Amino acid sequence: MFKFNLLIIAISCCVCNVFGKKQECPGADAQFEGTCYKVLPDQYDWMGGVAACANTTPGSTMLAIETEEENEFLKTWLAGAIAAISNGDYKYAWLYGSDLGENKNFLWHNSNGTGSHPFGFDAWGIDQPSSKPHYHCMDLNLEDNLFTWDSYPCTGFLNNSNGEPVAVEDFVVCEYPMPSLWE
Numbered sequence: 001m002f003k004f005n006l007l008i009i010a011i012s013c014c015v016c017n018v019f020g021k022k023q024e025c026p027g028a029d030a031q032f033e034g035t036c037y038k039v040l041p042d043q044y045d046w047m048g049g050v051a052a053c054a055n056t057t058p059g060s061t062m063l064a065i066e067t068e069e070e071n072e073f074l075k076t077w078l079a080g081a082i083a084a085i086s087n088g089d090y091k092y093a094w095l096y097g098s099d100l101g102e103n104k105n106f107l108w109h110n111s112n113g114t115g116s117h118p119f120g121f122d123a124w125g126i127d128q129p130s131s132k133p134h135y136h137c138m139d140l141n142l143e144d145n146l147f148t149w150d151s152y153p154c155t156g157f158l159n160n161s162n163g164e165p166v167a168v169e170d171f172v173v174c175e176y177p178m179p180s181l182w183e
């Protein structure tokens with residue numbers, strides 16, 4: 001059996017060398033089904049997060065959770081990744097969804113930066129999306145590992161009980177397509 005295993009490993013290496021390098025996500029923190037994911041170390045308002053992801057890697061956008069399978073992967077990976085960079089201080093991550101195109105019609109923005117597409121599934125929290133005006137941008141609620149979606153002011157500011165603006169900027173996860181296996 002030992003020799004057989006060595007033979008399999010040797011054949012696998014030959015196949016790698018002949019057909020190309022192993023598929024991977026250089027510079028990313030995680031990968032899942034052809035997509036690379038990277039957590040940025042800073043916090044941003046929603047538009048700042050969009051720009052920060054675009055500047056990270058060509059084709060990179062903010063996180064959009066488009067399938068239940070992607071959601072399950074993120075539940076497993078993201079909470080630990082965020083805790084590692086923020087000591088548990090980061091509770092919300094912007095999502096690349098909004099109703100900026102049509103009020104109360106929340107959609108995912110397309111990865112090419114133009115247009116949008118509807119949800120394949122949704123995970124809105126209780127009483128979300130909010131009925132409050134100006135709550136046009138989406139984020140992911142990681143408090144208590146809820147992993148539900150909220151709508152929030154895109155500026156990253158809320159008014160406190162005295163009517164004063166308080167920063168509630170979120171952290172940002174970027175995603176981008178895995179480089180081609182055949183490059």
Ligand SMILES: [Ca+2]
Nearest residue numbers: 064065066175
């Ligand atoms: Ca996605």
